[in-house]
Amino acid sequence: MQSAGVVAHDAAVDADAAKAASKPTPVAAGGAGLVASGILLSRIAGVIRESVFAHYLGNSAAADAFKAGFRIPNILQNLLGEGVLSASFIPVYSRLLGEGEDEMAELLAWSFGAVLLFVVSVLVALGMTTTPYLITAIAPGFEGERRALAIEIVRVLFPCTGLLVMSAWCLGVLNSHHKFFMSYAAGVAFNLAMIATLIFYGAHRAQDTLAFDLAWGCVVGAALQILVQMPQVLTILRKLRIDFARVAESLRAVFRNLGPVVMSRGVGQFSAYVDNFLASWLPIGAVSAFNYGQIFYMLPVSLFGLSIAAAELPSMSRATALPENVEATLRRRLNFGLRQIAFLVVPSAAAFFSIGDVIVALVFQSGHFGHSDAVYVWAVLAGSGVGMLASTMGRLYNSAFYALWDTRTPFKFAVVRVILSGILGYLFAIPLPGLIGIDQRWGVAGLTASAGMSAWVEFTLLRRSLNRRIGWTGLNRKFLGQLWGMAILAGAVAFGIKWLTPHAGPRPQAVMVIPVFGAIYLGLAYLLDLPEFRGFIGIVKRRFGVRASA
Numbered sequence: 001m002q003s004a005g006v007v008a009h010d011a012a013v014d015a016d017a018a019k020a021a022s023k024p025t026p027v028a029a030g031g032a033g034l035v036a037s038g039i040l041l042s043r044i045a046g047v048i049r050e051s052v053f054a055h056y057l058g059n060s061a062a063a064d065a066f067k068a069g070f071r072i073p074n075i076l077q078n079l080l081g082e083g084v085l086s087a088s089f090i091p092v093y094s095r096l097l098g099e100g101e102d103e104m105a106e107l108l109a110w111s112f113g114a115v116l117l118f119v120v121s122v123l124v125a126l127g128m129t130t131t132p133y134l135i136t137a138i139a140p141g142f143e144g145e146r147r148a149l150a151i152e153i154v155r156v157l158f159p160c161t162g163l164l165v166m167s168a169w170c171l172g173v174l175n176s177h178h179k180f181f182m183s184y185a186a187g188v189a190f191n192l193a194m195i196a197t198l199i200f201y202g203a204h205r206a207q208d209t210l211a212f213d214l215a216w217g218c219v220v221g222a223a224l225q226i227l228v229q230m231p232q233v234l235t236i237l238r239k240l241r242i243d244f245a246r247v248a249e250s251l252r253a254v255f256r257n258l259g260p261v262v263m264s265r266g267v268g269q270f271s272a273y274v275d276n277f278l279a280s281w282l283p284i285g286a287v288s289a290f291n292y293g294q295i296f297y298m299l300p301v302s303l304f305g306l307s308i309a310a311a312e313l314p315s316m317s318r319a320t321a322l323p324e325n326v327e328a329t330l331r332r333r334l335n336f337g338l339r340q341i342a343f344l345v346v347p348s349a350a351a352f353f354s355i356g357d358v359i360v361a362l363v364f365q366s367g368h369f370g371h372s373d374a375v376y377v378w379a380v381l382a383g384s385g386v387g388m389l390a391s392t393m394g395r396l397y398n399s400a401f402y403a404l405w406d407t408r409t410p411f412k413f414a415v416v417r418v419i420l421s422g423i424l425g426y427l428f429a430i431p432l433p434g435l436i437g438i439d440q441r442w443g444v445a446g447l448t449a450s451a452g453m454s455a456w457v458e459f460t461l462l463r464r465s466l467n468r469r470i471g472w473t474g475l476n477r478k479f480l481g482q483l484w485g486m487a488i489l490a491g492a493v494a495f496g497i498k499w500l501t502p503h504a505g506p507r508p509q510a511v512m513v514i515p516v517f518g519a520i521y522l523g524l525a526y527l528l529d530l531p532e533f534r535g536f537i538g539i540v541k542r543r544f545g546v547r548a549s550a
Helices: 004-022 026-057 061-080 082-098 102-129 131-138 144-176 181-185 187-202 207-236 248-280 286-319 326-364 371-385 388-403 408-429 431-436 440-470 477-500 506-527 531-543
Strands: none
Touching (some): 061 207, 082 102, 082 144, 102 248, 144 181, 144 286, 286 326, 286 371, 286 388, 286 440, 326 388, 326 477, 388 440
């Protein structure tokens, strides 16, 4: 039973957070809305891309080869791309801007970009020459033609990844100046290039050949992703000037942060490696099903977690340049952001549990991708729902640590998560299906469920550590109970409609089920007069150009 002091404290925090949610700062609301808008466009294009991919390649051996192959250069992108720059470059660059050192900030941007370009070029060259060994390491279960195809695909994809890393440099510059939309919407160009490749070649290519053609489409898309950002970057960084001596101290700060972040990302990528390693030993289709599920999982995580974390990081970093009220500022931003995240992520997780097959079928069910494939991916989604809220809120806590120039604490907790995820992933994916008497292929759901459990452990460690530094942050229990109650009710009604319409086609059934789920959840939020609902509607109105009533 809670003590009266704890209850009063929770109520006070909840009231403060609710007040902040009803009147968010312009940067917080506008920045997160712009990031979410850009991500939404990019993710929609990505979902369309995956739908077209599923139509032509399904859960085939060629699909497995492409998905596993794309994972290898994607490791390089994640090690040196958007997340790393957000943690190492943006805090230092934004603090210089907050201190009024615009010239030094510009020199730092160009100098760091030059170093990054050199490092990426070397790593791409090394990756292309060692591809066969990398395939052996990441997908040892691949043999024969599937292995040979994966090697060919990876050699093409490495230059693509180098371009995507430099695109992340553009994003770092733009985000530091609160120019969020284009940097996140640029992914639309990447996805459109892949969609065009699939449509143009898909009807008259064998699946193996089409997968190889798609790798070249990725290279073209990555180049386009840089080109669409460069006009805005060049309006900010007007003169290309590189002076390592003048920005030596700032560069050292970036690279001091970079080391722990790369290691943190490295253990995260090791976790992805373990998942694909284990999936490669499961029956054919497990690797592609796992990656199809990740497309849906990343949509709410990016829209509702990354958007808020990315918008808050530059502001948090600038705030640390002013020594007064740093802890209070971070607490206010964190508690506001956590409520916004939970309001949108909780129903996403509930939808994955209750109507995941309907969501998957709406996007993917056609051609070589049938209803049984949709049910298979649903299992992956249900496992992902276990830790979605923890993973998403953890991104915001990471941003707070990065703003404080502390990259080592998130790294330590990431190591704990990866070790735990690897142990649980093996147990849930390999021996558990046999022990409980189900087909081995369903072990892929155990991979995502184990990752979710580990995410909750990491989130708890992050929260406790930061709370010791800046004071209490978190979510009120009553508020969480309201969200889960609304989401469970919406999911139960939506599931009932699905159960009553078993013979409807995938699209008609989705039209009946998904809007009902959303309407019930948002309707209950309106009746309860949640400030997060008002904030959400305000963002939607602003994004679609609707003038709010006075």
